Amino acid sequence: MRLPVRMPQFGESAAEAKVVAWLVKPGQAVKAEQELCEVQTEKSLLTVAAPEAGTLGEIMVAADGTVAVGEILAYLEIAGAGADAPPSAAPVAPSPLAPPPSPAPAPAAKPPQKRSALHAATGDAGFISPRVRARLDAHGLTVSDLSVIAGTGRDGRVTAQDVDAYAQGGEPLTAVRQAVAAAMMRSWSRPLATVAMPVRLDPLLEHRRTVTGRPSLTVYALRALAQAIAAAPTPLRGRLVGNRVHQCAGIDLAVAVEVDDGVITPVVRKVDGYDLAALEAKVSGVVESCRNGRVSDLGDAIATVSNYGTFGITWATPIPLAGQAFILGIGAPVNAPEWDPASKAFTRIRQAELTLTFDHRLADGGAAGRLLAKVVELLQNPSRL
Amino acid sequence: MSSTYIEAIRRALGDALAEDPRVFLYGQDIAGTFGGAFKATKGLAERFPGRVLNSPISEDGQAAVGIGAALAGCRPVIEFQFADFASVAFNQMVNHAATHWWRTGVPVPATFRLPAGGTPGGGPFHCQMVEGWLTSHPGLIVVAPATVGDAYHMLRDAIACDDPVAYLEHKHLYNHLRIDTDPSRAERLPLGKAAVRRAGRDCTVVSWSGMVHECLKAAEPLAEQGIEIEVIDLRCLRPLDTATVLASVERTGRLLVATESWPFGGVAAELCAWISEHGFSHLDAPPRRLSAQDTPVPFHPDLFRAHHPDAARIAAAVVETVEF
Structure with missing residues (x-):
């Protein structure tokens, strides 16, 4: 069975990263959680680990290549029946900070996604409703401020209440x-x-x-x-x-x-x-x-x-x-x-x-x-x- | 004292006849002992001799006589047997009654009673919700009471109003809706004002007439799922109380309009458009309409139920809007 290894969401803001080096060659056996490659985000050098034990298959993004969050870095061949089928319960990405599972291929329990691949890959955190946009304006915040707000809405979306809570913390500035x-x-x-x-x-x-x-x-x-x-x-x-x-x-x-x-x-x-x-x-x-x-x-x-x-x-x-x-x-x-x-x-x-x-x-x-x-x-x- | 919706209408007609000598009723089979197709006028001919009058089978003629009498200083209440047949009187209502004051400065205080809305087995000519046609025309007030108290007060207010009023009474509510108190003592809101029937924070659900009760029915299972809907009964469709709806959408960020009328044009479309234009910055999800299917009303009860929005479909649409 072939399991995609996707670029996880490290931290809250990085949308893409550069592959620095592959630590494992295609065909080489890896243990679960073994480090597969190093990636450089704007902020730090991180490693992507194997979600399960198996053999590293095709590398999709070579060293020096740039990869978006959610994109497939490589495939892992793991023991089990069926080609290209996802594991029933295993997480697609290794980190607790990983994005929600991608819709293609979607786990059977998940309802069909209506959104584009981009939305699916990054969760829905990118959607800003007119109400949220208006709340940002009212608080003198910009869209870039959203990256530091933890969204409580669907798929991590920032809601108007999240914006209010964030903006109303602290002490007001004097006139x-x-x-x-x-x-x-x-x-x-x-x-x-x-x-x-x-x-x-x-x-x-x-x-x-x-x-x-x-x-x-x-x-x-x-x-x-x-x-x-x-x-x-x-x-x-x-x-x-x-x-x-x-x-x-x-x-x-x-x-x-x-x-x-x-x-x-x-x-x-x-x-x-x-x-x-x-x-x-x-x-x-x-x-x-x-x-x-x-x-x-x-x-x-x-x-x-x-x-x-x-x-x-x-x-x-x-x-x-x-x-x-x-x-x-x-x-x-x-x-x-x-x-x-x-x-x-x-x-x-x-x-x-x-x-x-x-x-x-x-x-x-x-x-x-x-x-x-x-x-x-x-x-x-x-x-x- | 208890009262059904139809009894509240009968009571309002009787009280208006008793209090105002200018009032008379004009409809098909309403004089004598028959009391009209739905018995709204039963007993009134005996109580008010000469003021409850039979018309020929001509809605066009009924409306014309009513308009003429209103111009002569009377307060006619025209009863159509079914709102569907108000189409025969359409020219009188929208070209003459609705425009007369604007053309001449002389008001037309006529009330048109339209038994409207769907009941299973009614079919394409006896079930239509016709506010879509009537609300397009400035000059015509259009009301659609959803409660026994409103059935009484809004009919009294319609008769007292100097503008022509189309009063849409829901046939399913006639005998299905009852209160255990005197309807004339129920809360009385002015014409043109919507009522919040249930407060909620998650989604504004707007409806009118019979559909208000489906919305209230949908609110319970939704509340068990943790979704609190705010149910607004528009009461008056023209003029439309956009201020109450906007104030609610400001709180909830979401709007669903449920109607048993058709999707194309109409009050639901108008309200969604208005909120999109004036309340865009309050929205977390697109305003949504839930309408009847876009076909003539089917006869068979199973098909009728498939055609008609109900509490389950309202709840599903609310969930989709909340989870947008």
Whole structure:
């Protein structure tokens, strides 16, 4: 009797696997549960075992071949009467994770299957009723989320109740986090790239003592960015809408401000119109309002400045807001050695990494790098700010 | 006081005659002591002399006289011996009664009583469920009571209604359905509202008239299998209470419509189409119709049973829908 050995369903999501090697040759006798071949899924290397003792017959999928779940890998010749008849009660596949028995040939007790071979091979887990689809939409889930839900319906189908139970577990996201999550997903759908450059801070730290209000590093960065944008045209001033670039009229920049359970990004309009002292006063006021729960302006801006260095982070790639082409990040200042050609020795300087994460559809690394270099140059020459 | 379905109809006719002098009955063999083919009017001619009138054997003429009387301010109740023969009055009902208010602004408050539905041995001309023809026409109200209480109240409401009403009374229920209380005290729902006769979570099963009882019969063995059906009695077929059906399908995700009428067109097809259009995102399985066979109604009782949906066939269709 000839028994098909099928590709079992390993785990919940793999739909196919690659045969790495056959461990047994055709004609060779095998014991029940003896390993027949190795298969590689996306996640792991696994073995397929013989469902019964017998002799390995024809191999249907050679090494390096790809096999779908439920497809026949090889045939096993086992002792017993009748050709091609299935065993009456023996499982077709060896693993407890195996798919339901395939309909062809179907065990006598099973009612005739009405579905296609594909459905039969994978169970009916692939069927999504309109109601289940609507439940997924209502919970903000996608079809790909179904693979982690254990279906309780017919043949492992996921039911609307399964979706509800899965979606209603855990704790609800706060409103602020939901807003951040939605904004980040919108932004993440773009190709983003990051460029970075160190900035020497000693001149700036010296300079800020001379300015009223002792402006923060964020204020210096805002001022330098505004001047860099004003000084030379950059494609990153625009914002891509479909296949058209919308230009921001004024040099409006946002500041990332941490609040309870999230980040908000109030906008300072016409940053180039403020000197450092005035900008420090303006930004302090805006940040203070945000922390008191009052935000005056969350509208459009060219970009955001994020001083993630205040958390001790030296380098990061924050995601720009969906309506903005880039975000300028400021790392935490650190001590760094700098070669002094005059004294032929390393001297200690204060240094921070600046990062610029940008929408790669609008600009390339060159344009982003030039903008960042200009910001660095201005910050290292604070008298020009 | 107890009452059968036919007694509730007789009671409603008597009460309407007693309360409203505009009401009169017009039908074949209803005056005198005969009391009509199914005895719905028995005794009423003696109680209300001159208001229970015999017509010639012409449904067309009966309907025309009724429409004329309604236009003149009366509330006629036209009795056809069998719903099958309402086809002879079809032009009067759908072209004249149903359109008159829309054409002239003058209402036609006529009630047409149609003894409908199948009984074994009735054959092709005495068993038809004719709502499929009548519900296609805007302007005609079509009702089909399934309970003794509804037989009473819906006939009273039909007579009181300013629109023409086709009142489909099920012949099998006439003497097979009885309640031990006064039908006039039974619960009264407004015309146009469906009733949930049994609540269930797994499948919405919609029917009307005699088939409601087959659905309720099917519910018991299904419950033993762990399948709880929600049985909705439409009561009124035009207008159709789609809101009640949709609300139920939102809960169950599944719809079966059982009818002893034919599959092509008709109320079951309309309801399945409506739910597919407006309730698609609530469905776990395709809406399904269970209808009579698509042939004329056969005469022999064995063939009649094969032609007609029953509790067993309803249960089987529910299982298929639930296991889709």
